[in-house]
Amino acid sequence: CHAFDGFIVSTSANPAGLAPAHSLQETTQYFQQQLHYLNGDLGLSQQPSRILDAESGAVIRA
Structure with a gap:
């Protein structure tokens, strides 16, 4: 965010190679x-x- 000087937003919440998180709890575990x-x-x-x-x-990223 600092280099971009703004917010970076993504609809995905998972590290590459791991299953997508489907809840806030799963995201915070990652x-x-x-x-x-x-x-x-x-x-x-x-x-x-x-x-x-x-x-x-x-x-x-696909």
Whole structure:
């Protein structure tokens, strides 16, 4: 966030290679106190989201 000078937001909450977290409790098990959390609805998708470069559209993580 400091290098970007703003918030970085992702709809995924899992380290690469691990199953996506489906609750705040699962997310905090992965990341403990390393992140700030905002608890809210997660939607209905059972698939992990992709992360794209906003300028080029290149897939950063699928």
